[in-house]
Amino acid sequence: MNLEALKFPVGKFVKPETITKEIIDSAISEIENFPNLVKAEIENLDENxxxxxxxxxxxxxxxxxxxxxxxxxxxxxxxxxxxxxNLPTIKPYEESLWAELPDSKLSPFVSLKLLEALHERWVFILKSLSEEDLNKEFIHPEQPEKISLKENILIYSWHCQHHLAHIRQAKELRFN
Structure with a gap:
C-alpha cells in the first residue's frame, strides 16, 4: 500500500458542485454518530x-x-x-505540534468524553441552521477561498470518516 493511500484511506475531501439539503443532513448525521463510532472502535483496546x-x-x-x-x-x-x-478570519493552529503536547499522552477516553459532549452541542446548532446561516462564511488565512458553513459541515463529515478509517487501519495493519 502506498503512503498516499495510508494517509487518505477514504480519499481527499472533494467539494460537491451542488450542496443539497440531503447531502447536508447526511453529513450532520455522520458528525452526530462519530463519537459512538470512535467509542466502538477503541473501547476494547489495551494500552499497546x-x-x-x-x-x-x-x-x-x-x-x-x-x-x-x-x-x-x-x-x-x-x-x-x-x-x-460578519465574515470572520479564523485562526489556524499547528495540529502536528498540538499532537505532541503533554495532554496527548492522556487516555483517549478523556477526549472521547469531550467529543461526546462537543458533538451533542455542535449537532444541536447544525440542525438548527437556516439556509441563510448555511451560506455564512469565514476566511481561513491558509485557503484561497472563503468557506461557507454548509461546506464546512461536509469537510467535517469527511474529517470524521477520514480519522475513523485511520483508527480502523491502525488496528488492521498494526504499525508500531
Whole structure:
C-alpha cells in the first residue's frame, strides 16, 4: 500500500458542485454518530493497541482521538464565529505540534468524553441552521477561498470518516 493511500484511506475531501439539503443532513448525521463510532472502535483496546499507528511515522490511535477533539473544538468555534460575526478570519493552529503536547499522552477516553459532549452541542446548532446561516462564511488565512458553513459541515463529515478509517487501519495493519 502506498503512503498516499495510508494517509487518505477514504480519499481527499472533494467539494460537491451542488450542496443539497440531503447531502447536508447526511453529513450532520455522520458528525452526530462519530463519537459512538470512535467509542466502538477503541473501547476494547489495551494500552499497546492504543499505541498502534495507521501508517509509519503517523499518529497513534490515541493521538488520532485527541486530534479529533482538538480539531472539532476549533471547528465548533469557527461555526460560532461565522454565525455571530460578519465574515470572520479564523485562526489556524499547528495540529502536528498540538499532537505532541503533554495532554496527548492522556487516555483517549478523556477526549472521547469531550467529543461526546462537543458533538451533542455542535449537532444541536447544525440542525438548527437556516439556509441563510448555511451560506455564512469565514476566511481561513491558509485557503484561497472563503468557506461557507454548509461546506464546512461536509469537510467535517469527511474529517470524521477520514480519522475513523485511520483508527480502523491502525488496528488492521498494526504499525508500531
Amino acid at each position: 493497541d492504543l499505541k498502534l499507528k495507521y501508517r509509519p511515522e503517523g499518529w497513534t490511535i490515541t493521538q488520532v482521538v485527541h486530534h479529533c477533539a482538538d480539531s472539532h473544538i476549533n471547528s465548533y468555534v469557527r461555526f460560532k464565529l461565522a454565525l455571530t460575526e
